[in-house]
Amino acid sequence: MIVVDSNVLAYLYLPGDLTEAAEALLEREPExxxxxxxxxxxxNILAGYLRRGMLTFEQxxxxxxxxxxxxxxxEFEVLSHDVLDLVRDSACSACDCEFVALARRFDVKLVTxxxxxxxxxxxxxVALAG
Known part of the structure; x- marks a missing residue:
């Protein structure tokens, strides 16, 4: 199992430069x-595509x-204390630290x-692509 941030999911489902890397990651690490x-x-990512007319509502x-x-x-809840502990020691947002907290909880990598x-x-x- 690995933790992925929301953008990695977007790379998987919305064709772009990192789609192949996301597909390869899913093949190697399916959980x-x-x-x-x-x-x-x-x-929110999908809303941007919808508003720009790049995807339909159905899509x-x-x-x-x-x-x-x-x-x-x-999908796993994270403890606020764990998230805020990471926020305290970094310049990352609380939202970003939720993903880090989950990776730390399970002692797995966060792909971002x-x-x-x-x-x-x-x-x-770890980076999705170098």
């Missing part, structure tokens, strides 16, 4: 975990459902492309 926050963040609903199916059974997370938490965070 992706995240805090429930991923749902709202992913919906964004379908992509959200697909992502929810992928993550089913691998967020430079701030990669710099602040090298013991847990």
């Amino acid at each position: 992706w975990a995240a805090p429930p926050l991923w749902r709202s963040e992913f919906r 964004v609903c379908s992509l959200q459902a697909e992502a929810e199916a992928l993550m089913a059974g691998f 492309m967020d430079r701030k997370i990669l710099k602040a938490f090298p013991e847990f965070a």
